[in-house]
Amino acid sequence: MFKGLKNKFSNIFGGESETEIRGSTFIQNVYEALLESDVSLEATEKISQVLAKKIQDPKKKYSREMLKKNLYDTVFEFLQGVTADTWGMLQGNSPFKILFLGINGTGKTTTIAKMARFLIERNRRVVLAASDTFRAGAIDQLSYQGERVGVKVIKHQPGSDPSAVAYDAIEHARSRGIDYVLIDTAGRMQNNINLREEMKKIKRVTQPDLTILVIDSMAANDVMEQSKTFSREIGFDGLIVTKLDTDARGGSILTISSELKKPILFIGTGQNPEDLMEFSPQWVIKKMLPEELLPSSQT
Ligand SMILES: Nc1nc2c(ncn2[C@@H]2O[C@H](COP(=O)(O)OP(=O)(O)OP(=O)(O)O)[C@@H](O)[C@H]2O)c(=O)[nH]1
Ligand SMILES: [Mg+2]
The missing domain is CATH 1.20.120 (Four Helix Bundle (Hemerythrin (Met), subunit A))
Incomplete structure (x- = not known):
């Protein structure tokens, strides 16, 4: 890293x-x-x-x-x-609905399991919505991830309406006093109009409290394009940057921090549920700069 x-x-x-x-x-x-x-x-x-x-x-x-x-x-x-104050950004309505967006393969589904674990550790109750009904295997993948961290996954048949799944998950949370609903979505390229329209519908139906764009650190140079499209078409509040563990050169966070005006809530540092960290500039700078550049109080 x-x-x-x-x-x-x-x-x-x-x-x-x-x-x-x-x-x-x-x-x-x-x-x-x-x-x-x-x-x-x-x-x-x-x-x-x-x-x-x-x-x-x-x-x-x-x-x-x-x-x-x-x-x-x-x-x-x-x-x-x-x-940003990550924990502060996760406070509000109950249930608190979080919608995850991003292009294909950035790590949305994996990150949802990590977030669930993060919230459970803080004594919050969580349910997941399998609203990626588009990609074959996506529902099973989320079910597996849910089992891994011990949370329920609300799912319908492959190909069904993603908004309906999210709606059911929210109703499930409301009726049982569950604190957080994490909504998985299908990865979509910037240019796929149908999937974009579907995304707008999910947002309209679910009225999320927080919308997170998940970005793969290895593709950070494309970040402006991705974020512009998502920002214009759907809107989002913050970012999670994944796969920092595989990013040997390490420039992605600096690219993102100089080009985007949105906060980074978390970084992903591996494939397992525990590999998620709240973004901390103090932690990152310690990893990014050689020891001789750090003020003596930080070494
Ligand atoms: N090394 C590493 N791998 C990660 C990280 N986050 C996700 N991955 C891996 O990246 C791959 C894609 O992750 P998914 O969670 O399926 O990504 P997705 O955005 O849901 O993909 P689609 O649903 O196809 O759009 C998987 O093999 C994950 O294990 C991370 O922080 N580090
Ligand atoms: Mg996925």
């Missing part, structure tokens, strides 16, 4: 024996480190600009300590910009 980025940042300060580095050289080195770690071009430019503002005169040389602090502060600002 973030290993590539960490090594690249480390290289900027390693190797050279000089105690000071020219501002312009430093900014250029950071720019390249970001691009080589799969941070998108737009995000790389934005981050470099913020960094450059902190360095008054690019022609002058600055101490390593000062540059390290500037880089730390810049990265932290971006991470903080997408931080």
Whole structure:
């Protein structure tokens, strides 16, 4: 996780024996480190600009300590910009309805099991709605995940109306005092009009308290496209970024934090129900920056 980025940042300060580095050289080195770690071009430019503002005169040389602090502060600002009070965002009506959206295979179904576990651990009661009635095997997959974490799954036949399934799950929760309804949906590409219309209907029928876009960290450079379409067509409140454990270069979180104005609620770090973490800029920055760049209070 973030290993590539960490090594690249480390290289900027390693190797050279000089105690000071020219501002312009430093900014250029950071720019390249970001691009080589799969941070998108737009995000790389934005981050470099913020960094450059902190360095008054690019022609002058600055101490390593000062540059390290500037880089730390810049990265932290971006991470903080997408931080929210995750638990606070999960409070409200009872039952609290959460709708999960995303393109194919980003990890929606797996993440729902993780969220269920997260809520159960906090003594909340949960039911799942198998509203992906489109993909063969999706209902069985959610049933298996539900069994794994010990929650009931409301399901209909494959091919049935996803809104009706979600509606039944909400009624089930209402009549039994269940706190959360997590609604799985079929993965849809941005260009599939039928599935998009169906999604709008699910949203209309269920009136979710929270709509979450699930994004695969390995496809983060496509994140603007995905989020623009979902935002325009359906609307969402926050993100979950999955598969950070398989993202060796590690740039995705920085791309997302500079390009999207929505909070990241959780990150997914594996295939099992326990592999979910609340997004914390302090935790991420510790993984992302080499130890010598962290303030002494954080090492
Ligand atoms: N390593 C890793 N794998 C993950 C993570 N989250 C999901 N996966 C895997 O990604 C694959 C797809 O996950 P699903 O939960 O089926 O994704 P989905 O978005 O529901 O897919 P569709 O319903 O087809 O759109 C599965 O093999 C999951 O085990 C994660 O955080 N880390
Ligand atoms: Mg799924």
